[in-house]
Amino acid sequence: MSSRASRKLDHLNHALVTGQARTHGFEDIRFVHNSIPEQHVDAISLTSQIGELTLSSPIFINAMTGGGGLRTEEINRQLAEVAAETGVGMAVGSQMAALREAGQQQSYRIVRQAHPHGLVFANLGSEATVDQAKKAVEMIEADALQIHVNVIQELVMPEGDRDFRGTWQRITAIVEALDIPVIVKEVGFGMSKETVARLADCGVAAVDIGGFGGTNFSKIENERRERRLAYFDEWGISTTCSLLEAREAKGDIAVIASGGIQTALEMAKSLALGAAACGFAGHFLRVLTESGQDALIAEIRTLQEDLRFLLAALDAESPLQLRDTPLVISGKTFHWAVQRSLT
Ligand code: FNR
Numbered sequence: 001m002s003s004r005a006s007r008k009l010d011h012l013n014h015a016l017v018t019g020q021a022r023t024h025g026f027e028d029i030r031f032v033h034n035s036i037p038e039q040h041v042d043a044i045s046l047t048s049q050i051g052e053l054t055l056s057s058p059i060f061i062n063a064m065t066g067g068g069g070l071r072t073e074e075i076n077r078q079l080a081e082v083a084a085e086t087g088v089g090m091a092v093g094s095q096m097a098a099l100r101e102a103g104q105q106q107s108y109r110i111v112r113q114a115h116p117h118g119l120v121f122a123n124l125g126s127e128a129t130v131d132q133a134k135k136a137v138e139m140i141e142a143d144a145l146q147i148h149v150n151v152i153q154e155l156v157m158p159e160g161d162r163d164f165r166g167t168w169q170r171i172t173a174i175v176e177a178l179d180i181p182v183i184v185k186e187v188g189f190g191m192s193k194e195t196v197a198r199l200a201d202c203g204v205a206a207v208d209i210g211g212f213g214g215t216n217f218s219k220i221e222n223e224r225r226e227r228r229l230a231y232f233d234e235w236g237i238s239t240t241c242s243l244l245e246a247r248e249a250k251g252d253i254a255v256i257a258s259g260g261i262q263t264a265l266e267m268a269k270s271l272a273l274g275a276a277a278c279g280f281a282g283h284f285l286r287v288l289t290e291s292g293q294d295a296l297i298a299e300i301r302t303l304q305e306d307l308r309f310l311l312a313a314l315d316a317e318s319p320l321q322l323r324d325t326p327l328v329i330s331g332k333t334f335h336w337a338v339q340r341s342l343t
Contacts, residue, residue: 003159004097005104007224008068012075014220016289020282024213024260025240028333029269032326037315044308048319050254050276051181051205053089053119053144057304058271058319060089062208062258062279063123063146063185066107067097073107078293079284080114086300089119091146091279095136096124105139112140119143121183125150126167130177137180144181146208147171152189152236156221156229168202175203185279186210188217188259190237193249193342200251207255208279209246211239214260215282240333243273244342264306268314271322 046057061079065072076092083090092111098104112120122142124133126149137145149167154160175182184199185208196207218232237245239259246255257270258279267278288296307319316322329337337343 002097002101004100005068007159008065008072008093008097010224011220012065012068012072012285014223015215015282016286018216018219018223019286020214020260020262021216022213022260022262023238024211024266025238025331025333026266026269028329028331029240029273030328030330031268031272031314032328034313034315037312039312039315039317041308041312043317044311045318046304046307048276050144050183050256053181055089055119055277056087057307058267058275058277059300059303060119060121060277060279061091061284062281063091063121063148064093064281064285066093066095067101067104068107073110075285075288076107077110077114078288080111082288082293082296082300083118084115085297087118088300089121089143090115091121092123092140094123094125094148095139096128096132098139099132099135108140121146123148126170127161128170128174130173133174133178137178142180144183144205145174145178146183146185147174148185148187150187150189150217152232153187153217153221156218156225156232158221158225160221168198171199171204172202181205183208183256185256185258186242188212188215189235190239190242190259191246192237192242193245193340196246196249196253196255197251200249200253204253206276207246207253208258209239209242209255210279211242211257211259212236213238214258238333238336240269240273241336243270243275244333244337245340247274248340248342264303264310267303267307268310268322269327271319272314272325272327274323276320
């Protein structure tokens with residue numbers, strides 16, 4: 001197995017052991033109860049929109065695996081079958097491995113094969129060129145491309161990148177060259193309003209704020225090092241603070257919430273803070289590997305049902321309507337919002 005492939009397996013195994021920290025800040029967000037909502041649960045539509053992309057519900061399976069041999073191929077196939085069964089979108093893991101070793105392509109192509117009519121997102125790191133971006137999209141006939149930015153992960157990764165120059169130019173060139181939406185995503189360290197505003201100026205269709213408080217790639221990479229860079233373990237902008245940051249950036253850019261999301265209530269809070277959709281990675285991986293495909297299908301259906309109940313309670317007939325819902329922010333998220341002028 002190549003070193004890249006064995007790293008993918010390491011990530012999968014360490015992510016399952018490290019788990020999600022649940023320090024995303026959602027406990028700081030509370031809805032204001034509405035005693036007399038005017039909704040019928042069955043009339044509520046869960047349809048949402050990320051720019052020009054229509055989602056049947058604001059849930060999608062976020063980028064995880066691929067290129068790590070048979071185990072990751074099998075997980076990708078199972079995730080894609082779950083996505084097809086529940087009608088949710090799915091992002092594949094970084095395709096750089098498959099661009100460098102053609103033999104790895106099947107573990108990504110299998111996602112499109114298993115989910116022929118659904119939303120599928122391609123995924124590459126910010127070192128990707130225009131040519132690589134086009135090939136990654138073609139490989140799986142992707143509906144959008146995710147470009148992940150993961151500087152802290154690279155720094156902690158023993159064999160990670162050390163030269164981060166030129167990222168803005170590469171992102172801009174890819175946005176100009178592709179005729180499908182580009183999503184720039186973090187991997188669990190969050191995003192600031194300054195970053196989101198500049199990405200909007202570059203023509204990026206959506207940001208996935210990938211907030212701190214869920215899967216922690218500093219801890220995962222530190223497990224693979226002899227000398228730990230422990231100072232990065234608590235580094236990053238929490239999911240709720242990142243959502244407030246992105247909302248403040250205001251440009252013409254859709255916002256996707258991710259980073260530790262596990263429940264419908266956390267989804268509803270994300271939507272109320274301006275997100276159009278929520279990405280689930282670590283939680284879905286755990287349910288799939290511990291309990292199997294049927295359990296993950298049931299989990300997604302429960303999330304959808306619970307979200308309908310929450311929308312009804314909050315008097316919203318669709319996820320996007322939650323943006324007008326009053327909420328109260330306390331604790332660390334409030335402290336952050338005040339100092340960053342985000343309220
Ligand atoms: C990831 N993630 C990820 N992201 C990405 O853009 N490309 C990738 O190849 C991977 N690989 C990957 C592997 C594994 C095993 C996990 C658990 C995660 C990051 C993922 O998409 C997400 O941004 C973070 O995991 C934070 O979300 P959760 O896990 O807290 O929901």
